[in-house]
Every structure is written in structure tokens, then in C-alpha cells.
Amino acid sequence: MSELEQMYREVILDHYKNPRGHGALDPADATAEGQNPLCGDEVTIFVRFGEDGETIDDVGFEGRGCAISQAATSMLTELVKGRTASEVASLPKEDLLEEIGIPLTPIRLKCAILGLGVLKVALHRAKGTPLPPEWQGLADDLTI
Template sequence: MYQEVILDHYRNPRRWGELSPATVSHTGENASCGDELTFDLRLAEDGETIEEVAFTGEGCAISIASASLLAEELQGMTLSDVRDLDRDDALDLLGIELTPMRVPCAVLAEKVVQDGVESYADG
């Protein structure tokens, strides 16, 4: 069941694309395998709530599916909520056990978003 969800999100990623203008835009990569993701966030007028999310990139099924699943979760979250995410949250979204070699693929999206939020906060 979860493998079907992963394949569906890989083949048909949700929130795929770019936001223009974006309040936060950040790119990151998994150096061990070459996966690369860019996340764009548009914040609401309060400057804290994520109003819209989009992402693009190239990578394996796990990294793209994880990014798609996370992108769906991010809308409506606050920047503080994003800072509180941890690798278990990303792994729970996928819902399957992963080998240690695949974990970096699964958590790449979370890392890219968190790094982008930190860069934005540092202004």
C-alpha cells in the first residue's frame, strides 16, 4: 500500500513547480547520490504562516515522493513548526522502513526547507 503511494507521488508529484514571487526559495542536494531539490515558500501577511508551497528537482523515487508528501503537509504550517520537524517526521510521511543508505534521500526535502527557513530568518 505505502509503496503504491510512494510511486504515485514520484510519478505525479504534488505542488510541483515554482512560485513567483516566493518569500523563501532554497536549493539543496544529497551529495552522496546527486538528488537535488528546490523548495519555494510564500508566506502569509503575518510573515510566519506558509500560504503556498512548490518544489522542483531531480532525484530518486524516495526523494521526490518525500518532497511531494512534505509539500502537502507544509501549507498552513508556521516557520516555527518547520523548525520543529525532525527526520522521524519525514520518515513517518513515507510510512516504510528504509535502509540506512536511503534515509538521506527521504530527509532531503525536510533539510532543504529547514535550511531555507533559517536563511530567511537570518535575513
């Protein structure tokens, strides 16, 4: 299989064309929005917790982006459902990348982990879970 065929393998295109967890959750217990400054792509993540207030019961997303960012965020929703906020806050990006399972250049890596970063920001805001430095840029919102 060529590198190209690997990157756009069937499972990626399937998640891109039929994204899981697509759509806003209203009401949501946690939400955040983030952009990829490289291309202007945006993703908004919505989270609902279960009765314990910790376990992620449902997660949805809205936004626009490339096949890699959309498929990765779709896979992310499946990966985190049923986990607690603190588990997801400390979830290494490698776990998601393993799930995606394709070779990524540094630039496309940013596409792949945008949704995960935004989810971490949402949890940080709603639950005060730690936000490691590598994700803090997404939470900054300095405007003129």
C-alpha cells in the same frame, strides 16, 4: 507484502509520478537549494508566507531525484502547508518518515529527508529560524 513491495508501495509511486507542489513559486519569500552528494540529486524549495509573514501558505519544489526523494518532498509539501516557519523549523524528521511509512536503509534515509533539510535551510535564511547541527551541512557553500 515483501520489503520491496513495501518500499515501492502505491502511495510512493503515486507521489513520484504525480508530485504535489511540483514547480517553482515566483515570487517566493524563501528559497534554498540542496544536493545529495551521494548521487548528485538536487532539490530547490520555494516558500510563500501568508499575510502574518509566518504561516506557510504555499510551498513548491523543483529538482531531480529518486522515487523516495521525490515522493518524500511531495508529501512534505502537504505536511507543512498551513504551519508556521518556527513549527516547521522544529519539525522532527520522524514526522515525515512516519508519513512516508516505509522501511529505509541509512543511505535511502538521506534521499527521504533531503527536501525537509532544504526547506529548513530556506526558513533559516528567510526567517532566522534555528537550524540544528544535523541540517547545517546542507547550508554550507564553500567553493573554489
